[in-house]
Structures are given as C-alpha cells and as structure tokens.
Amino acid sequence: MKFVVTAGPTREPIDPIRFLSNRSSGKMGYAIASAAIEEGHEVILISGPVALSPPVAARVIQVTTSDEMYEAVHGALAKTDVLVMCAAVADYKPAATAKEKIKKRDEALSLELVPTRDILKSLPKTRDYFVVGFAAETDDVEKHAREKLRHKNCNMIVANDVSDSASGMESDENAVTIFLGDGEMKKISRAPKEKIARALVKIILETSKRF
C-alpha cells in the first residue's frame, strides 16, 4: 500500500525572522511513517520543521508553511491508498508577511490573522484513498473529535488529550482514542509513540479494507 503521512508543525511567517508555530515535535508522524515501512508499505513523509531523522526508506518532502504543506499533500495524492494527516498544521497565519523586520516600539502591536486553508476539508468527497485526521484537544476530547470526523471529511479521527503533559505533543508517549464514521470507537492506552504507531497502522489497514 502507498501511504502519505504528514508530520510536525508548520511555520507561518510574520516577517523575515519571526513566525507563528506550535509545539508539535513530529514524533507521532515519524513513528507512523516508520511503522508503515516496517510492514512493507511505501511512504511519502511530508514534514514540517522538526529535529528528527526520517526513516531511511521514506520519500521525504520538507515543507515550512501551511500553504507549502497544502500543495505537497495535493501533489502526493494521485497514487495514494492512505493519507494520515498527523501534522499540526497552523489554523491561522498572519494576514500579511512584512518584508522587513518589524521594529520594536513601546506601544502594543496587533497582528491580524486569517484562517489557513484546511487541507482535510479541501479533499474531494469522492475518492479512492482512506483519510485519517488527528485531533489534539485540551477539553471535551470525544465531542470535538466526533465533530471533526463529520466536518473534516475524514474516514477516521485519532484524538489525543494534550492537556496531559505525559502524553501528546512533544512527549515520547501518547494515548489515543480512535473514532470511526460508523460510530465505532477504539482506545489505545498510554504507550511509547512507536508502539501506538504500530497499533494505529494495523487499525488503519483493517478499517480501510471495509471502506
């Protein structure tokens, strides 16, 4: 099977030296890419800026901004069987990027933000690949994950509770709940991200066969 996996954060430039980003380390996405390769699948890994070495057998596409990730995902989808959108793509970006470094002043500075293009929502409704989205939530995880499953055009949502510092963003461990379109729910309890990734790849493959 052919996997496209996105990982890491995006950076949305404010001026030539400043950007908006988030705490995503890319560990979960890289672990999913490795687990799929271990099982003999082909992987295109579309990665934001992270401090990790990609699995040797992956074809890696490095991106920085949400717009670059959008283009890279659409460019990679032609022969995909499974898209795993694990990246923490920024939801907002500066309305404009200053050409010169913004000078420090004594008064408050407001930054206008506009929504980024939502990659999941931009995918065609009729398609022949399986789409997995991620939801990092600090509250009401199940409610928000089910909403994302409906509104974000995914076949499966993997939710992690990032309010707990022992799992989720930056951590080496994670605990996830998987929500499927038919109302089914599966839990993978706290474990190293490599182990979670192997379990996820198995569930993705089993579930994608039913679609």
Ligand code: C5P
């Ligand atoms: O809405 P939220 O950002 O919480 O949704 C997370 C899911 O949506 C992740 O799978 C992420 O990769 C994806 N996403 C996207 N395009 C964006 C923002 C998030 O596809 N602009």
